Amino acid sequence: MPDPFYVTTPIYYVNDVPHIGHAYTSVLADVLARWHRLNGCEVYFLTGTDEHGQKVEEAAAKAGRTPQEHVDLTSQSFREMGKLLDLTNDRFIRTTDADHVEYVQSVLQGLWDKGEIYKSAYKGLYNVRDERFYSESDIREGRGPAEGEPVEEVEEINYFFRMSAYQQRLLDHIQQNPDWIVPDYRRNEVLGFLRQPLGDLCISRPKWRLSWGIELPFDKDFVTYVWFDALLNYVTGPRGAKRCDGSDWWPASVHLIGKDILTTHTVYWPTMLMGAGIPLPRQILAHGWWMVDGQKMSKSLGNVIDPFEVARQYESVGGAEAFRFFLMRDMVVGQDSSFSEAGMAKVVNGDLANDVGNILSRIRKQILTQFEGVIPALPRTLSEASKALRDKALSVLAEFPNQMRLFRVNVALEETMSLARAINAYLETTAPWKLAKDESKRQELSEALSVSSEALRLLLVLLSPVIPKKASHALALMGGEKAEPGKLVWGLLPTGSQFQDGPVLFPRLEIKKPESEKPAKPESKQPSATTDPVKSPFELLDLRVARVDAAEDHPTAEKLLVLTLDVGELGKKQVCAGIKAHFSASAMVGRKVLLVANLKKAKLRGVESYGMILAADNPDGSVHLLAPQGEVGAFATVEGLDHKPGQNLAIEVLDPVVLEIQSGALAFEGKVVTAGGAQIGCTAVDGSRAH
Numbered sequence: 209m210p211d212p213f214y215v216t217t218p219i220y221y222v223n224d225v226p227h228i229g230h231a232y233t234s235v236l237a238d239v240l241a242r243w244h245r246l247n248g249c250e251v252y253f254l255t256g257t258d259e260h261g262q263k264v265e266e267a268a269a270k271a272g273r274t275p276q277e278h279v280d281l282t283s284q285s286f287r288e289m290g291k292l293l294d295l296t297n298d299r300f301i302r303t304t305d306a307d308h309v310e311y312v313q314s315v316l317q318g319l320w321d322k323g324e325i326y327k328s329a330y331k332g333l334y335n336v337r338d339e340r341f342y343s344e345s346d347i348r349e350g351r352g353p354a355e356g357e358p359v360e361e362v363e364e365i366n367y368f369f370r371m372s373a374y375q376q377r378l379l380d381h382i383q384q385n386p387d388w389i390v391p392d393y394r395r396n397e398v399l400g401f402l403r404q405p406l407g408d409l410c411i412s413r414p415k416w417r418l419s420w421g422i423e424l425p426f427d428k429d430f431v432t433y434v435w436f437d438a439l440l441n442y443v444t445g446p447r448g449a450k451r452c453d454g455s456d457w458w459p460a461s462v463h464l465i466g467k468d469i470l471t472t473h474t475v476y477w478p479t480m481l482m483g484a485g486i487p488l489p490r491q492i493l494a495h496g497w498w499m500v501d502g503q504k505m506s507k508s509l510g511n512v513i514d515p516f517e518v519a520r521q522y523e524s525v526g527g528a529e530a531f532r533f534f535l536m537r538d539m540v541v542g543q544d545s546s547f548s549e550a551g552m553a554k555v556v557n558g559d560l561a562n563d564v565g566n567i568l569s570r571i572r573k574q575i576l577t578q579f580e581g582v583i584p585a586l587p588r589t590l591s592e593a594s595k596a597l598r599d600k601a602l603s604v605l606a607e608f609p610n611q612m613r614l615f616r617v618n619v620a621l622e623e624t625m626s627l628a629r630a631i632n633a634y635l636e637t638t639a640p641w642k643l644a645k646d647e648s649k650r651q652e653l654s655e656a657l658s659v660s661s662e663a664l665r666l667l668l669v670l671l672s673p674v675i676p677k678k679a680s681h682a683l684a685l686m687g688g689e690k691a692e693p694g695k696l697v698w699g700l701l702p703t704g705s706q707f708q709d710g711p712v713l714f715p716r717l718e719i720k721k722p723e724s725e726k727p728a729k730p731e732s733k734q735p736s737a738t739t740d741p742v743k744s745p746f747e748l749l750d751l752r753v754a755r756v757d758a759a760e761d762h763p764t765a766e767k768l769l770v771l772t773l774d775v776g777e778l779g780k781k782q783v784c785a786g787i788k789a790h791f792s793a794s795a796m797v798g799r800k801v802l803l804v805a806n807l808k809k810a811k812l813r814g815v816e817s818y819g820m821i822l823a824a825d826n827p828d829g830s831v832h833l834l835a836p837q838g839e840v841g842a843f844a845t846v847e848g849l850d851h852k853p854g855q856n857l858a859i860e861v862l863d864p865v866v867l868e869i870q871s872g873a874l875a876f877e878g879k880v881v882t883a884g885g886a887q888i889g890c891t892a893v894d895g896s897r898a899h
């Protein structure tokens with residue numbers, strides 16, 4: 209029996225409305241929960257709302273309600289977000305829930321009885337938005353560091369938890385458990401913080417200043433500091449539930465948080481638990497920040513992304529499911545990411561419609577017309593092409609869990625999409641639509657459709673934690689298949705399953721562009737080799753959409769992959785690419801890349817290379833390949849340039865050509881580059897250089 213899995217999200221402040229940031233953490237937790245259930249684990253998933261504190265009290269007064277009426281109303285929108293995003297949480301905890309109030313008081317009483325809490329005078333700079341005291345050095349022009357809201361000087365008698373006593377134990381814990389805080393740069397941040405002496409934690413507020421909180425059990429004139437109350441939700445949450453073997457759910461397997469609340473979770477929380485004699489959570493994952501078109505989200509900029517609005521806007525392509533997929537696919541877990549309509553369109557049209565949707569409709573059509581809907585049985589012996597696809601599926605099945613264990617959902621999805629591309633490449637190679645025209649090729653046709661159906665089934669099961677409804681709908685069409693434990697094994701598609709006809713499950717998003725932005729028709733820009741002077745060195749380049757047919761490690765060079773590319777009318781080309789540190793050979797197969805096709809032949813550590821594929825360097829050090837959507841062989845153009853590609857160019861020809869990522873796509877001198885009428889997408893952040 210695999211280990212049980214208990215995952216939490218932060219509990220969200222009810223004075224805010226749900227936005228993309230809350231949606232992201234919640235969906236990430238849901239995807240991990242679903243993935244573990246799919247593996248047969250027992251799972252507990254907790255989310256909820258943080259309802260005490262000064263700003264709630266103030267907002268309620270402003271709205272003319274009691275604080276309780278106010279939070280009853282405002283917490284509702286987070287519950288609604290949960291329904292919208294199809295979260296499978298076991299409990300939605302509210303810090304006003306009676307069992308939580310009672311538990312917080314019992315922990316406080318225990319700490320008081322043990323002498324872990326003392327009373328003292330306190331003077332400090334308090335920020336209501338963050339519900340925290342800040343030191344002088346954190347303050348800029350009288351404003352707090354997080355949201356820039358004003359701080360006020362506060363002096364009062366309060367209760368303190370002896371946090372400083374646990375500094376060394378905490379340091380030791382972090383040093384002895386290198387994976388306790390992930391990613392490692394967040395761990396280093398915490399270790400840096402702990403190099404300074406740690407103070408004690410003020411854990412009370414006098415009632416004359418704030419009454420909306422949990423009363424201290426040993427002094428009725430005070431309420432509990434909101435963070436002390438909120439953090440304990442993680443223990444209260446599953447107290448009423450037990451694991452199958454009767455044991456408690458605590459400690460949590462992982463707390464998912466944004467990088468904004470790293471200190472509270474990695475310093476306040478563990479020391480509180482140490483003081484109370486409660487075991488620590490097993491891991492804390494701090495993810496990055498969602499921005500919008502490269503800017504910080506803020507009410508004043510009016511760019512806050514509302515999940516309800518996104519779901520409405522993208523309803524025709526799956527609404528909330530498309531949003532879930534985008535969130536998981538786009539954000540490199542740990543790094544910041546930017547929401548944009550272009551980004552949504554790219555994953556919806558590229559990954560879902562072009563890749564997954566295409567496979568489903570191609571296979572379904574052939575099975576319905578050629579085999580009356582009955583999926584043919586897998587043959588005992590497989591052709592070389594079928595074996596290669598099966599092996600690709602097996603390698604993705606092996607790699608996916610590794611990535612999920614490291615919480616790299618985006619990498620796991622990249623692996624999954626490489627399987628999708630491999631299935632499409634297999635379908636193009638075996639061409640069942642051609643085999644269907646030849647009676648003597650029934651055996652081959654049957655093999656192509658059964659092998660691709662089985663790979664599609666596995667692809668859908670792998671996608672099911674992220675797009676549960678779409679995946680289960682598609683699986684249901686494949687003869688009532690299900691995404692459930694035990695299904696991630698090659699060869700389980702039952703013989704004789706009946707493929708159903710049904711609606712288009714992964715439709716394309718129609719993007720209406722103003723006339724002036726429409727890319728020039730590709731036919732009018734076909735390359736014409738000539739010796740005329742060029743306006744720009746870009747005009748000399750022969751940039752082509754190519755698809756990776758095969759990929760392997762270079763025999764001796766550590767950093768190189770050797771790719772075999774299909775470049776349409778230019779035929780097949782072998783290219784060495786220095787991307788091995790970022791992409792495995794198997795993840796490259798089936799992928800479309802942008803190739804500089806007219807470079808001089810080069811020999812790289814003994815292997816010939818006929819060109820170079822382009823990639824962008826993200827500022828965080830990650831490398832992002834350009835991902836053209838145009839057809840294989842399409843020539844890349846820029847409006848206004850007169851393309852006259854040369855031949856056998858020296859690589860230095862690229863030096864003066866500044867290619868940049870803008871709005872998620874390749875641009876040259878501010879103008880969008882297109883190939884086959886489509887932009888050339890890239891997941892690197894805007895401003896990244898491509899070369």
Ligand code: ME8
Pocket residue numbers: 217218219220221222224228229230232233258438439440441464465466467468469496497498499505
């Ligand atoms: O901090 N990008 O609540 P909160 C990514 N109540 N994630 C974001 C984000 C963004 N732009 N904005 C918010 C609190 N988040 C406390 C937590 S827990 C015991 C108490 C997500 O409503 C992210 O997970 O401000 C972040 O940590 C959380 O929402 C903060 O939510």
